[in-house]
Amino acid sequence: MKVDLVDVFGSGPLSGNPLAVVHHAAELDDATMLRLTQWIGFSETTLLLPPTDPAADYRVRIFYPAGELPFAGHPTLGTAHAWLAAGGKPKVAGRIVQECGIGLVEVRQDGDRLAFRAPPLIRSGPLDAEDRAAVVKMTGADESTVVAAVHASNGPGWKLLHLASAEAVLAAEPVARAPIGTDVALLGPCAPGGPAQFEIRAFFADPTGRLCEDPVTGSLNAAVAQYLFATGLADGRYVAAQGRRVGADGLVYCSQEADGSVWVAGRVETVSWQGTLLL
Numbered sequence: 001m002k003v004d005l006v007d008v009f010g011s012g013p014l015s016g017n018p019l020a021v022v023h024h025a026a027e028l029d030d031a032t033m034l035r036l037t038q039w040i041g042f043s044e045t046t047l048l049l050p051p052t053d054p055a056a057d058y059r060v061r062i063f064y065p066a067g068e069l070p071f072a073g074h075p076t077l078g079t080a081h082a083w084l085a086a087g088g089k090p091k092v093a094g095r096i097v098q099e100c101g102i103g104l105v106e107v108r109q110d111g112d113r114l115a116f117r118a119p120p121l122i123r124s125g126p127l128d129a130e131d132r133a134a135v136v137k138m139t140g141a142d143e144s145t146v147v148a149a150v151h152a153s154n155g156p157g158w159k160l161l162h163l164a165s166a167e168a169v170l171a172a173e174p175v176a177r178a179p180i181g182t183d184v185a186l187l188g189p190c191a192p193g194g195p196a197q198f199e200i201r202a203f204f205a206d207p208t209g210r211l212c213e214d215p216v217t218g219s220l221n222a223a224v225a226q227y228l229f230a231t232g233l234a235d236g237r238y239v240a241a242q243g244r245r246v247g248a249d250g251l252v253y254c255s256q257e258a259d260g261s262v263w264v265a266g267r268v269e270t271v272s273w274q275g276t277l278l279l
Contacts, residue, residue: 148162
């Protein structure tokens with residue numbers, strides 16, 4: 001087995017969300033996959049396997065420290081990048097088809113970036129009063145700045161607070177602990193003239209219940225893009241910034257095509273390639 005380390009959604013070297021990609025992982029059992037993920041310590045680790053769907057180019061299992069995810073965005077782009085770098089050849093030129101827990105996900109080249117087609121939302125619509133209050137408390141957002149509170153679930157069960165400004169997003173001080181399985185997020189518009197139009201923050205509970213901030217989150221940005229395009233708050237394309245409170249400087253490029261499909265793109269850079277994994 002070999003492992004790659006890649007940086008996803010960065011605006012420059014070592015500025016995005018790190019990912020470990022394990023090649024030829026079919027011999028690992030579920031418990032070992034999870035232990036390896038926990039030991040590496042990144043927000044996610046992916047494991048490449050032969051596809052079971054004839055339409056797919058490869059199959060991937062996506063683990064985070066508390067278990068397995070049916071889909072995640074930065075692991076999707078990072079895995080596609082690592083698969084291509086290792087000599088993978090898609091069945092259709094320029095179109096990579098990933099098989100994962102939610103089914104098939106399309107990935108394509110977008111200039112010097114990779115982009116994935118956002119999967120459909122599993123759940124949308126407003127949060128009830130109890131969920132809204134809980135998310136406000138966990139994220140430390142100022143209630144007076146909340147514009148909307150919605151479900152944005154597309155695998156991870158994101159609960160999203162739309163705040164009045166990027167400044168309100170960056171000012172939020174989350175609690176230290178939350179129930180395991182928590183996925184909560186903040187969104188706010190940036191002032192005109194900068195590199196991004198929206199600021200994003202994402203928080204998840206680790207296996208011990210510690211609330212952690214994710215540097216840059218593809219699944220969340222896919223869900224946020226669907227919310228923004230559906231409500232008319234964004235039109236055509238925009239850039240989101242994420243990670244500034246945790247030392248990252250991520251940029252996520254979101255667009256909607258004429259057929260209504262939403263695409264989420266970012267830079268992917270190899271940091272370490274094909275190190276041998278002795279398991």
